[in-house]
Amino acid sequence: MTILEVNNLSVHFKNGKKKMCLIQNIGFSIRRGECLGLIGESGSGKSMTMKGLLGLLEPSFQVTGQVVLNQKDWMAQKPSLKREIMAKEIGIVLQNPMNSFDPLMRIDRQMKDYMKHYKKLSRSQMHQWLLRLLEGVNIKQGDEVLKKYPHQLSGGMLQRIMIAIAMALEPALIIADEPTTAIDTKSQKEVIQLLQTIKAKGQAGILFISHDLGVVSALADSIVLLHQGKVVEKGLCQDFMKAPASSYGKELLECKLKIGGENHATRSC
Amino acid sequence: MKKLTMSLWITGAFICAVVIAGIFAPLIAPHGPYENSILTKFTPMSLTYPFGTDHLGRCIFSRIIYGIRPTLFFSFLIMVGTMTLGTVLGLMSGYLGGKFDEVIMRFVDIILSFPSQIVVLAVVAALGNQIQNVIIAMILVKWAWYCRMIRGSVLKFRQSPFVIYSKMIGMPTLFILRKHILPNISADLTVLASIDMGWAILNISTLSFLGIGVQPPVSEWGAMLNEAKNVFRSNPIQVIFPGLSLMSVIGAFHYMGDALRDLWDPKEAL
Numbered sequence: 001m002t003i004l005e006v007n008n009l010s011v012h013f014k015n016g017k018k019k020m021c022l023i024q025n026i027g028f029s030i031r032r033g034e035c036l037g038l039i040g041e042s043g044s045g046k047s048m049t050m051k052g053l054l055g056l057l058e059p060s061f062q063v064t065g066q067v068v069l070n071q072k073d074w075m076a077q078k079p080s081l082k083r084e085i086m087a088k089e090i091g092i093v094l095q096n097p098m099n100s101f102d103p104l105m106r107i108d109r110q111m112k113d114y115m116k117h118y119k120k121l122s123r124s125q126m127h128q129w130l131l132r133l134l135e136g137v138n139i140k141q142g143d144e145v146l147k148k149y150p151h152q153l154s155g156g157m158l159q160r161i162m163i164a165i166a167m168a169l170e171p172a173l174i175i176a177d178e179p180t181t182a183i184d185t186k187s188q189k190e191v192i193q194l195l196q197t198i199k200a201k202g203q204a205g206i207l208f209i210s211h212d213l214g215v216v217s218a219l220a221d222s223i224v225l226l227h228q229g230k231v232v233e234k235g236l237c238q239d240f241m242k243a244p245a246s247s248y249g250k251e252l253l254e255c256k257l258k259i260g261g262e263n264h265a266t267r268s269c
Numbered sequence: 270m271k272k273l274t275m276s277l278w279i280t281g282a283f284i285c286a287v288v289i290a291g292i293f294a295p296l297i298a299p300h301g302p303y304e305n306s307i308l309t310k311f312t313p314m315s316l317t318y319p320f321g322t323d324h325l326g327r328c329i330f331s332r333i334i335y336g337i338r339p340t341l342f343f344s345f346l347i348m349v350g351t352m353t354l355g356t357v358l359g360l361m362s363g364y365l366g367g368k369f370d371e372v373i374m375r376f377v378d379i380i381l382s383f384p385s386q387i388v389v390l391a392v393v394a395a396l397g398n399q400i401q402n403v404i405i406a407m408i409l410v411k412w413a414w415y416c417r418m419i420r421g422s423v424l425k426f427r428q429s430p431f432v433i434y435s436k437m438i439g440m441p442t443l444f445i446l447r448k449h450i451l452p453n454i455s456a457d458l459t460v461l462a463s464i465d466m467g468w469a470i471l472n473i474s475t476l477s478f479l480g481i482g483v484q485p486p487v488s489e490w491g492a493m494l495n496e497a498k499n500v501f502r503s504n505p506i507q508v509i510f511p512g513l514s515l516m517s518v519i520g521a522f523h524y525m526g527d528a529l530r531d532l533w534d535p536k537e538a539l
Contacts, residue, residue, distance in 0.1 A: 054437065056433070056436065056437065058366075059367060083439045083441065084439060085439075086437065086438070086439040087438055087439025087440075088439070091438075092434065092437045092438055094430065094433075094434055094437075096430050099429065099431060100431050100433075100434040101431055101434075102431045102435075102448075102449050102452075102453070103431070104452050104453055105448070105452075113444070113448060114438060114440065117439070117440065117441075117444070162434075165438065166438075
């Protein structure tokens with residue numbers, strides 16, 4: 001079943017009479033239990049696409065196109081309804097976990113405040129539920145973690161908490177915007193494994209945005225390659241990793257191979 | 270837990286003591302504020318008259334204790350008024366941005382371009398010489414300054430990742446303003462509020478000194494200074510105590526603002 005379908009999504013930036021095209025006619029679709037990798041170099045428009053999609057851009061940006069989320073026309077929804085859909089049907093994981101939590105709020109306060117808007121539970125039930133959520137992302141000492149302030153926890157830990165929040169209301173779609181960029185390799189592996197289990201359960205589709213081709217190949221079923229706001233290549237992830245069809249894709253993969261190759265060479269010396 | 274700093278204890282205790290003294294003035298003051306007698310005119314400091322008496326033979330100590338009431342109460346009203354107006358408009362203008370922000374900020378520019386003291390005088394001249402007009406006038410000239418300061422603090426947090434994250438997981442705007450932005454700028458707000466309090470006390474007294482606002486014979490520190498000025502040659506000691514009270518209370522509010530900032534801003538305390 002298709003969760004998210006995007007057709008002809010364009011983003012324009014209006015500055016007085018000038019109109020700049022930032023994203024041009026992007027289209028893709030995600031099914032339940034499927035992971036789509038949105039890849040490209042920095043500044044290619046990956047995050048812009050996501051923000052445009054969710055309607056988070058400032059009014060000076062103009063977003064056009066058709067977005068169907070869970071069989072509903074997303075662009076036509078009222079802002080208040082959009083917010084509710086965003087909370088219930090979309091889970092978000094962002095790239096800088098260290099800054100994504102309010103520094104003055106303890107984790108439990110923060111999670112409870114977020115949850116109680118959309119789930120009515122008594123105090124003790126809420127606490128138990130939060131502990132179960134944290135267990136779901138392999139945080140065993142949930143009681144301790146809940147009492148901490150964000151600056152007392154590591155980036156990997158916070159990233160897992162963010163995944164727990166994203167999964168809490170069992171969304172149909174998870175958007176992960178470079179979730180592995182700001183954390184160390186060990187935490188990266190854990191985050192990838194978590195996303196793999198989520199994918200394996202088959203309840204949610206994942207839109208995975210990254211510039212790290214290694215991470216993408218571990219997770220994504222299909223990819224969309226962006227370059228300067230345009231789709232350069234679309235297809236199965238395996239096919240792309242083996243033999244990219246576009247010249248830009250080839251270039252990108254070669255870069256990766258070259259860097260990998262050099263590393264290999266220095267190690268062998 | 271957080272440690273209360275020494276300066277917070279001292280200034281806090283001092284301000285509390287002043288407030289309590291103001292509330293229980295009839296119990297603390299040895300004489301009534303208006304009890305006069307030509308026989309006790311210009312009495313030096315003694316046990317019966319701790320700070321001496323003024324040109325009408327009234328006890329200066331009692332008048333200072335009674336003077337806490339109008340001085341602190343009216344300044345508190347002004348502080349609450351300016352801070353509320355400034356915070357609400359500053360939050361909205363900083364967070365919502367766009368046209369709303371533009372309109373509010375240009376309006377603020379207009380108000381800031383007037384010299385505040387003279388506007389207060391003009392408003393009082395137009396509306397009349399009562400204390401409520403002075404309070405309204407002072408709130409109207411001062412909110413703009415706080416509005417701009419608060420907008421600046423809000424802008425710092427508007428695009429911070431945790432606000433964006435909160436927005437992305439579907440939190441309503443009011444929630445973000447109340448739970449994220451307001452607590453994060455509370456340290457700035459406290460400092461502003463205590464400075465504002467000092468400013469308001471000083472201004473109320475300035476205006477009373479000029480004969481606007483609180484009218485004699487009500488004992489208000491500024492008005493007392495005004496009366497003391499008239500007899501400065503014959504009894505110079507009369508200006509000292511109202512002046513000292515003003516100075517110490519305004520100073521205490523400023524120091525308390527600093528101490529509270531250190532206490533409430535965990536980033537600076539670490």
